[in-house]
Amino acid sequence: MEEDRTIVIEGGASRYALKPARINREDILFCVDVDAESTAEMKTTGTNGRPLIRLECVKQAIILFIYNKLAINPDHRFAFATLSKSAAWLKKDFTSNAESAVAALRGLSATKSSGRADLTLLFRVAAQEAKNSRAQNRILRVILIYCRSSVRPTHEWPISQKLFTLDVMYLHDKPSPDNCPQDVYDSLVDAVEHVSEYEGYIFESGQGVVRSVFKPMSILLSHPQQRCAQDDLDFPKSLAKKVPLDEAASAEDRHNGNNIQTISQ
Template sequence: MEGPPGSAAAGPSYTLHPAKYSCEDILFCVDVDNESMVEMKNTGPNGRPITRLDSIKQSILLFINAKLTMNPDHRFAFAALGKTASWVRKEFSSDVNAAFSALRGFSVTPLGGHADLTQLFRIAAHEAKKSRSQNRILRVILLYCRSSVQPHFQWPANQKLFTFDVIYLHDKPGPDNCPQKVYDALVEALEHVTEYEGYIYESGQGLQRVLFRQMCLLLSHPQQRCMQDDLNLPMALTKKVPTTDSAQGEDNLRVSSQ
């Protein structure tokens, strides 16, 4: 930028060169533990209960349609997370009907126990190399639903080949769960593996609109993102009710400092 002619205070000039951003290959990994069947506060037609898994499927379709409106060359694939990750649809595609068919293929796996992200990261790293060979980038979006099971992984600290985003749906803190510890473990995983700025959002409210809003925030392209702490999103309006100091914030997880 240049100052007016003859201006002694004119700073150095600069030129902002146009840059082309890579198309994305996006791998959705959906938690299929029993807790994915927890009912949301919303209900469907005729009062039919809506589960977390139902809401996740709807939010993914919302995301895909919006993303393809921005750029029809983005592609999507699907995996499920039980005790470890496995493919649901391995072929990356821009076909919405293929995505709809893949989402119908998710089924709950009532195994319980641990959640190992290592295989998910192996799959992502392998696919990321193929994406790069086509001048594309890979992103993994994990939708996690367990309130007391901390995910774990084994992965080299210097191998960051893909972007990693997380949405965490959980119960409120209680004697039988520890969503704060789970959230901290997810933040650790994100910071350990993500190539570009990864975003993590959580909700214990059980509201579809919160999930949909968070999914829309993930529409941002990894190569165009600011730091999550710099988003400066407006606070949601809440009803003012008298609360004690001990009750304030007990249902909210700590904001990530990533």
């Protein structure tokens, strides 16, 4: 995007500066996978002494996201959909009212296994909502939380239509002969690249720990119009960069799991 940059000369040295640009308010559509795999237990215990399930952890992370996003700009708005065989509205009207958004979110519940996941309707709805958002000088983003380890999502969507930005958080089981999380992840990467207007992010975790949900959700607070490419993300910092050189090699060996190109083993 060289056209968005200018070169400023100061004392013989040059530096890049971004040209002033309007950053639009966001309409954010959360689409949460409610397949039976969303009830898989995590390694963290809830207040009732029982392990949290993925869906409850996701709800908590989204609630925190909503309050933090509204603290950044109270004019951002939220709506909610679910994904089983296809997408369906949970709360269609976008709202900046946190209590209303949270109330809708708490109505989420899991269903039985649906066997397939078609994203076509989700993309169709998002494209229409994106046009409505643009008419109000806003942009639309879809955040998909996907929980299936052996069902690759499909879609039929023309690559020429990039009207919104897609982010994905993928929670899955460990690879095994009975599932194919790497193939599922690759399909999700393809979907992000296929439909996203701005830089879309995708995160995955098969660790089953709460921080693997909350940490990516905090990164997704970033506005699509202000993002760097995901390959250029430089946080969290590797421990190897914070220890003496003679300890760097062993620290690097211990620091794994941040490479989004490979499913967690």
